[in-house]
Amino acid sequence: MAKQSIFGRVSQLAKANINAMLDSAEDPQKMLDQMVRDYTDNIAEAETAVAQTIGNLRMIEEDYTEDKQASADWGNKALAASGKADEFRASGDTANADKFDSLAKVAIQRQMQSESEAKSAEPSISSQREIVEKLKTGLDAMKSKRHELVSKRDELVARAKSAQAQNQVQEAVKAIDFMDPTSEVSRFEEKIRREEARVRGAAELASSSLDAQFNSLEDLGEQTEIEARLAALKGPKSAPSITTGADE
Structure with a gap:
């Protein structure tokens, strides 16, 4: 639930219309500063969530790989036990033949259990992979949006300083005109x-x-x-x- 919530915030922030928000803001520069801080905090939180999700995915994938390997190993053991049982039965040793057939059955049961666990993990792995990709995409979009925000803020600050400088020059010119020594x-x-x-x-x-x-x-x-x-x-x-x- 927490991961989905973060993903929702990532999507929402990534789709934010910065220009529209600036037009409706009383103080665009302050709003941009706050947005940059919010984006930075949410990016850090999202990165943590994405890292955790990727870690969980890798853990499930490792378990899946182990289950697949265990299934193969138990299949080999079942095959070996069954072959041994056939050898004992061929030599007339029914007791050992039955013993190894029982071992082959146990190995087959363990093989089937490993196969079942691996198969049940496949939907979860697919879902987690999709979530990870979406989170990565959203995170990349959010970082791009943050870069856009920073650029907008820097541009706005530069324009504000330029306007302030021009205003100071105009005021100085007015003062010179008012107190013109000529x-x-x-x-x-x-x-x-x-x-x-x-x-x-x-x-x-x-x-x-x-x-x-x-x-x-x-x-x-x-x-x-x-x-x-x-x-x-x-x-x-x-x-x-x-x-x-x-x-x-």
């Missing part, structure tokens, strides 16, 4: 540009004011020249008289 430089450059623009504006304003002053000077000079020319047109008469002390 943006600070850009802001400082913008500040300088505004200051430069202010200086240019002030200079332009100052230049405009200076030009206005020069323009007013030019207007004043022109007015002076006009007055002078007007005075010249009027001649000396229009010139104001200047009284000196000598005239008085």
Whole structure:
């Protein structure tokens, strides 16, 4: 019963759909780790059961071989006893002839017993051989499935680590974008540009004011020249008289 139970577990685990189980798992990696442990434990248990079953089979086979050999040996003894009995009977020794015939009968009885035991063991041997082959097949499938599980787990772990590394890189890139030193430089450059623009504006304003002053000077000079020319047109008469002390 225990062997059949183990065989059932071997078959069930070997037929397990790993991908479907992974899809329904909340934490596939933990589930795979647990499955690997379960497979490893069940494989060890199954190996023990298979080894025991093989041992039992070999023991039955040895008993079968011994029964077959015993049957042959008792047949030879029966033949030898019967031949001896014939010799004694041919010589007129009826007593010894009957004695050896009795021995031949005993040997034949033992031969028949050995044959019966060997024959009764044959179905058991056939059944045990079938069970052993099934257990071996199931065990091989289970080992193959365990290898698949380990590969899946290793692949999943590698993918998880890769995803984690990519996430860390993305977070680092986000942090760099958020605290981008070039943006600070850009802001400082913008500040300088505004200051430069202010200086240019002030200079332009100052230049405009200076030009206005020069323009007013030019207007004043022109007015002076006009007055002078007007005075010249009027001649000396229009010139104001200047009284000196000598005239008085």
